[in-house]
Amino acid sequence: MVDVDLSLVNWSRAQFAMTAMYHWIFVPLTLGLSFLCAMFESIYVRTGNEKWKAITRFWMTLFGINFAIGVATGIILEFEFGTNWSNYSWMVGDIFGAPLAVEGIFAFFLEATFFAVMFFGWDRVSKGFHLFSTWMVAIGSNLSALWILVANAWMQYPVGMAFNPETARFEMENFWAVLFSPVAISKFTHATSSGFVLASLFVVAISSWYLLKGRHVEMAKKSIIVASVFGLLGSVYVAFTGDEAAFENAQHQPMKLAAYEGLYKGENNAGLVALGMINSAKKPGDSQHPFLFEVKVPGLLSLLANRESGSFVPGIDDLVYGNKEQKIMGVAEKMKIGQKAVADLAAFKQARKEKNDVVAAEALTRFTANKEYLGYGYLSTPEEAVPPVSTAFYSFHIMVVLGTFFPVLFIAFLFFTLKGSIRQQRWLLPLGVLSFFLGHVAGQMGWAVAEVGRQPWAIQGLMPVKVATTNLAVGHVQATFFMFLGVFTLLLIAEIKIMTKQISIGPEGV
Amino acid sequence: MAGPFTSVYTFYRNGFKAMTVGRTLWKIIVIKLIIMFAVLKLFFFPNYLKTNFQTDEQRADHVLEQLSRPAVPNH
Numbered sequence: 289m290v291d292v293d294l295s296l297v298n299w300s301r302a303q304f305a306m307t308a309m310y311h312w313i314f315v316p317l318t319l320g321l322s323f324l325c326a327m328f329e330s331i332y333v334r335t336g337n338e339k340w341k342a343i344t345r346f347w348m349t350l351f352g353i354n355f356a357i358g359v360a361t362g363i364i365l366e367f368e369f370g371t372n373w374s375n376y377s378w379m380v381g382d383i384f385g386a387p388l389a390v391e392g393i394f395a396f397f398l399e400a401t402f403f404a405v406m407f408f409g410w411d412r413v414s415k416g417f418h419l420f421s422t423w424m425v426a427i428g429s430n431l432s433a434l435w436i437l438v439a440n441a442w443m444q445y446p447v448g449m450a451f452n453p454e455t456a457r458f459e460m461e462n463f464w465a466v467l468f469s470p471v472a473i474s475k476f477t478h479a480t481s482s483g484f485v486l487a488s489l490f491v492v493a494i495s496s497w498y499l500l501k502g503r504h505v506e507m508a509k510k511s512i513i514v515a516s517v518f519g520l521l522g523s524v525y526v527a528f529t530g531d532e533a534a535f536e537n538a539q540h541q542p543m544k545l546a547a548y549e550g551l552y553k554g555e556n557n558a559g560l561v562a563l564g565m566i567n568s569a570k571k572p573g574d575s576q577h578p579f580l581f582e583v584k585v586p587g588l589l590s591l592l593a594n595r596e597s598g599s600f601v602p603g604i605d606d607l608v609y610g611n612k613e614q615k616i617m618g619v620a621e622k623m624k625i626g627q628k629a630v631a632d633l634a635a636f637k638q639a640r641k642e643k644n645d646v647v648a649a650e651a652l653t654r655f656t657a658n659k660e661y662l663g664y665g666y667l668s669t670p671e672e673a674v675p676p677v678s679t680a681f682y683s684f685h686i687m688v689v690l691g692t693f694f695p696v697l698f699i700a701f702l703f704f705t706l707k708g709s710i711r712q713q714r715w716l717l718p719l720g721v722l723s724f725f726l727g728h729v730a731g732q733m734g735w736a737v738a739e740v741g742r743q744p745w746a747i748q749g750l751m752p753v754k755v756a757t758t759n760l761a762v763g764h765v766q767a768t769f770f771m772f773l774g775v776f777t778l779l780l781i782a783e784i785k786i787m788t789k790q791i792s793i794g795p796e797g798v
Numbered sequence: 799m800a801g802p803f804t805s806v807y808t809f810y811r812n813g814f815k816a817m818t819v820g821r822t823l824w825k826i827i828v829i830k831l832i833i834m835f836a837v838l839k840l841f842f843f844p845n846y847l848k849t850n851f852q853t854d855e856q857r858a859d860h861v862l863e864q865l866s867r868p869a870v871p872n873h
C-alpha cells in the first residue's frame with residue numbers, strides 16, 4: 289500500500305502517538321510508585337512505627353488512583369493495531385498476540401489477588417503477607433510492561449523471526465533471541481527505570497508542596513528521604529541504560545543516532561553536541577551547516593556510540609548516499625535491492641495463484657536473497673529514509689539534560705533533609721514541585737526520540753509506516769483521533785481532580 | 799469455622815464495602831470500560847481484516863497484495 293494518502297499516514301501516526309503519550313502519563317507512575325509503596329511498607333514492617341504505616345497508606349491511595357484511571361488505557365493501542373495498522377498487526381500477530389494475551393491474564397489474576405490484599409488486607413492478613421503482596425504488585429506491574437516493550441524493541445531491531453511469504457506473517461525462529469535481544473533489554477530497563485525516577489519526583493513534588501504549606505511536615509521529610517535515595521539510584525540506572533540504548537542505536541539504527549545528534553557528515557573522533565540550535569533549512573546532501581550554533585564535547589560521540597575512542601560515526605549523508613571508504617551502502621542501492629524483493633514477492637504471489645510451483649519456487653529463492661532490504665523497496669526517494677531531524681535532536685537533548693539535572697536535584701533534597709534545613713530552602717521546594725512535570729517531559733521526549741527517530745520505519749528496514757497503515761478514510765481517523773483526545777483528557781482531568789483532593793486531605797496523623 | 803471460599807468471599811465483600819475513594823474509582827473504571835468496549839471498539843474500531851475478509855487465506859492474500867505493490871512517488 290504505497291500509493292496511500294500521506295495525510296492518512298500522518299493522521300494515523302498522530303492518533304497512535306497521542307494515545308501512546310497519554311498512556312505514558314499513567315504508566316511510569318504506576319511502575320515507580322508501586323516500588324516506592326513497597327519500600328515505605330518495608331520500613332514500616334521493620335520498624336513497627338505506625339507513622340510509616342500512615343505514610344505507606346497515603347502513597348498507596350495515590351498509587352491506586354493513578355492505577356485505576358490509567359488501567360486499560362493501553363488496550364486502546366491494541367484497538368488501533370487492528371483497525372489502523374492492520375497490515376502490520378497481521379504480519380506480527382502470530383508472535384506478539386499470544387504473549388500479550390498471556391501477560392494480560394497474568395496481570396488480571398495478579399491484580400485480583402495481590403491488589404486486593406494490598407488495599408483491603410490491612411489488619412486482615414499478617415503484616416508479612418501484606419508486605420509480600422505489595423512487593424508482588426510492584427514486580428507484577430513492572431513485568432506486565434515487558435512484552436509490549438519487547439514488541440517495540442523487535443520493531444526497532446527485528447531479530448529471531450523469519451518472514452513467511454505464504455502467509456504474509458513473521459514466524460518465530462528463536463524466542464530467546466526476541467526476548468533477550470540487546471535492544472529489548474535496554475528498552476525494558478530504560479523505560480521502567482525512567483518510571484522509578486518519575487515516581488520519585490512525584491513523591492518529592494507533593495512532599496515539597498506540603499513543606500511549602502507547612503503541613504504534614506514529618507511525613508514529607510520521611511518521604512523525601514526514601515524517594516530521593518530511590519530517585520538517585522534510579523537516575524544512575526537511567527543514565528546507564530540510556531547510554532546502552534544509544535550504543536544499540538549506533539549498532540542497529542545509525543540513522544536514528546545521526547538524526548538525534550544532528551550529524552550529517554560522518555567523522556572519526558566525532559563530538560557530542562552538548563548544546564545546539566538546528567538549522568531548519570538544512571537538507572541532506574546540501575552544503576549548509578547543520579547548526580545555527582553548537583557546543584560540542586570533542587570525541588565523546590565516537591566513544592559513546594562505538595565504545596571506541598576516535599572511531600567513525602556515520603552521518604545522515606553517509607547513510608543516505610553511501611560511503612565507500614567506510615563500506616556503507618547508500619539508500620539508493622538498498623532501494624534497488626528492495627524493489628527487486630517487492631517484485632519477486634509479487635511474482636511469487638502471481639505464480640501461486642496460477643498454481644505454477646516452479647515459477648513460485650524461483651521467485652521465492654530470489655525474494656529470500658533480497659528480503660533483507662524489502663522495506664527500502666517501498667521508499668520513493670533515498671531522502672525518505674531520514675527521520676525528522678530537529679524533533680529527534682531536541683527531544684534527545686532535553687531528555688539528557690533533564691537526566692543530568694534529576695540526580696543533582698535528588699542529592700540536594702537528600703542533603704538538606706538529612707541536615708534538617710529543607711524547610712528553609714525556599715528556592716529548592718518550588719523546584720521540587722516543578723520537577724514532577726519535568727519528569728514527564730523527559731519521559732515523553734524519550735518516546736519521541738525512540739519513535740520519531742525510527743521514522744519512516746514501522747519495522748526497521750523491512751516495513752515503512754506507510755505500508756503498515758490500513759487504507760481507511762482520513763475523516764474516520766481524524767474523528768477517532770478527537771474522540772480519544774476527549775476520552776483521555778477527561779480521564780486526565782479525573783485523575784488530577786481526585787489526586788488533588790486526596791493530597792489536600794493528606795495522610796492521617798503524620 | 800468458615801471454609802476458604804467463604805473467607806475469601808467475605809474478604810472481598812468487606813473490602814468493597816469499606817471503600818471510600820475506591821468507590822469513585824470503580825465507577826470511573828466501569829464507565830471507561832463501557833466507553834472503550836461498547837462504543838469505541840464496537841462502532842469505531844472494528845478489526846479491519848476480520849470484518850472485511852472471511853478466511854485467513856483471504857487475509858494473507860490481501861496483506862500480500864499490499865506488500866507486493868511497488869513504490870510510487872509520494873503525494
Ligand code: HEM
Pocket residue numbers: 444474475476478479482483485486526527529530531533534537544687688690691692694727730731732733734735737738739741
Ligand atoms: C541521562 C541520560 C539519558 C540518556 C543517555 C538516554 C538515552 C536514551 C535513548 C538513546 C533513547 C532511545 C532508545 C531507542 O531508540 O530505542 C531513550 C529513550 C527513552 N528515554 Fe532516555 N536517556 C536518558 C535519560 C532519560 C530520563 C531522565 C528519562 C525519564 C525520566 C528517560 C526516558 C526515556 C523513555 C521513556 C524512552 C523511550 C523508551 C525507550 O526507548 O527506552 N530517559 N533514552
